Amino acid sequence: MKFVDEATIDVVAGNGGAGCASFRREKFIPFGGPDGGDGGRGGSVFAVGDLNLNTLIDYRYARRHEARNGEAGRGSDQYGAAADDIVLRMPVGTIITDVETGAVIAELLEPGEKIMIAKGGDGGFGNLHFKSSTNRAPRQKTPGWPGEAKKLKLELRVLADVGLLGQPNAGKSTLITAVSNARPKIADYPFTTLHPNLGVVRVAPEKSFVVADIPGLIEGAAEGAGLGHQFLRHLQRTRLLLHVVDLAPFDPEVDPVAEAKAIVAELKKYDASLYEKPRWLVLNKLDMVPAEERAKRVKDFIKRYKWKGPVFEISALTREGCQPLIHAIYDHVAAEQKHHVEPDVRFTSEEGEGGEASKS
Template identity: 50%
Template sequence: MQFIDQAEIQVAAGKGGDGIVAFRREKYVPAGGPAGGNGGWGGSVIFTAVENLQTLLDFRYNHRFQAENGGRGGPNNRTGANGKDLIVEVPCGTVIYNAETDEIIGDLTEPGQTLPVAAGGKGGLGNKYFLSNRNRAPEYALPGLDGEEKLLRLELKLLAEVGIIGLPNAGKSTLISALSAARPKIADYPFTTLIPNLGVVRKPTGDGTVFADIPGLISGASDGAGLGHDFLRHIERTRVLLHLIDVTSEDVVADYHTIQQELEAYGRGLAERPQIIALNKIDAVYLEEAELKDLATQLNHLSHCPVFLVSAVAGIGLEPMLQEVWRSLDELSASMELVMSNE
C-alpha cells in the first residue's frame, strides 16, 4: 500500500432546496391560500477518524467531495427532504487545514472523533411563509442558499509514543523489527526506509506501545534535503525520542550533532523532547568494552541523556534500553496527571 501523508482536496456542502409557490386546490375549500413548502437543508461535509486507515491514499485520486443537495419544497406545506451528510473517513492523526489561510480547522486523533468542515445551505422559504394581512396570496418564494465550499489541506501525523530517529543506516528498521512484529524493508544501503513504519512493543504489563521508525534524517533535512523534511512531522506527536547512532561511524559525536541540529532547525519543540540514545551495532565494531563505555559516557555528558550500548541484530542491550523507555513514559504520564489535577 502506498503511503501518502499529505493531500489537498475541495469539499462542498449541499445547496439548500428551493421553496415553492403553491396554493391549496381542494374541493369545497374556496380561497385555500398559499401552501408552498420550504426547501430542505443541504447536507454537510463531516470528517471522522477511523482506525483501519493508515494513509491518505484515497485523497490522491479523489479531490472533490460533494454532499447531497436539499430537496425542493412541496405543495400542501410539505418541506423538502434534507440532503444527506457526506461522511469522509480519515486516519487517526489527520490535521485539517484551510488551504487558503493555512488555519487549522481541526485535529482528529481519536477513533470516532468527528469534525464538521462545511455546513449545508439553508432551504429556501415557500410562499406560505410570506402570508400576511397585506398579502393574502403571495406569489413568490426564496431559493435555497449555497452550502459552504472550502479548499482543504490534509496532513497525517502518525500517532506513536516513541519515535526512532537517526541517520540513514543507523539500524532503525532492524531495531523496530527486533522489538515488534513490524517487518520493514532492511538492506545495507542508505534510505532503505522510504516511509515511516509503525510497530507495537509490549510492556511487561502487557500494554502495547506504538514505536515509529522514521526514515533517515540527513544534514539539511529541515530545509528539505533527503527524506527527513517529509517525515519530521511524524515525530511531532511522540513523547520520547529513541536516538539511534551507528557506533561503527567515523565520528559518532558528529552524527549526534547532525540530528540535534535538524531537530532544532525544524522547531515545534522536537529538540526539547526527552531522548534516549542507543549506540547500535556494538557487535560489529573493533573496540574494547572499556572504549565503548568511554564513548557512551562522553555522549552522556554531552547530551545529558541516558546512553545505552546495543545491537539490534544480536539483541544485545535491548532490555535495559526498553526499561528506560518505559520509565520515561511513566514519568511523563505522572507529570501530566499532576498538571491536570492542579488545574
C-alpha cells in the same frame, strides 16, 4: 500500499432547496390559503478518524468531494427532502487545515471522532412559512442558502509515544523489529526505510507503547539532501525521542560523533519544540565492537559528544540491552501520561476556593 501523508482536496457542501410559493386549489374550497413548503437542507461534509487507515492515498487522486443539494419545496404542504451527508474517512492523526485562511479546522486524534468540515445550506422558506392572521395570502418565498465550499490541506502525523531518530543504516528498523511486531524492510544500504513504520511494543499483558521509525536523516536534509526532513513531522506528537547512533560504521573514516551532531542540528532547523523534546541516546551495533573495546569506545563517544542525558548500549541484531531499554521507555511514557491530566472546565480555581470556603 503507497504511503501518502499530504493531500489537498476540495469539499463542497450541498445548497439548500428553494422554498415554494403555492396556494391550495381544490373544488368547492375557495381561498384555500398558502400551501408551499420549505426547501430541504443541503448535505454536509464530515471527516471521521479511522484506525484501519494509515495513509492519505485515497485523497491523492479523489480530490473533489461534493454533497448533494436539498430538494425544493412543493405545494400541498410538501417540504423538500434533506440531502444525505457525506463522510470522509481519514487516518487517526490527520490535521485538516483551510488553505485560504491557514486555520486548523480539526485534528482527528480519536478513532470514530466525527467532525463537520463543510456545512450544508439551510432550505429556503415557502409561503406556508409566512402565513399569519394579517397576511393570509403571502407570496413570499426565499431561495435556499448556499453550502460551504473549502479547499483543505490534509496532513498526517502518526500517533506514537516514541520516535526513532538517526542516520541511515543506524539500525532503527532492526531495533523496531527486535522490540515489536513491526516488520519493515531491512537491508545493508542507506535509505532502506522510505516511509514511517509503527510498531506496538508489549512490555506486559496490559502494558504497551507505540514506537515510530522514520526514514534516516543526513546533514543538509533541510536543503533537500537525502529524503529531506519532511518525515520529522511524524515525531511531533511523540513523548520521547531515541537518538540511535551506529558505533561501528562500515566506513572507518566516518565519525559517529559528527553524524550525531548533524542529526541534532537538522532537528533544530526543522522545529525548535521538537528539539526540546526529551531525547535519549541509544548506542547501537555493539556486537560489531570487540568486547574489550566497548567501554572505551562508549566513554570516548559520550565525552566528545558532551552528552549528559540517559545512555543505553544495545545491539538490535542480537537484542542485547533491548529489554532494559523498553522497560525504561515504558516507565517514562507511563509517567508522562499520569502527569498529563486535562483540567476540568466545570470548575475554576476561584470556584474551588469558594467551595472550600463554604465547606469550612
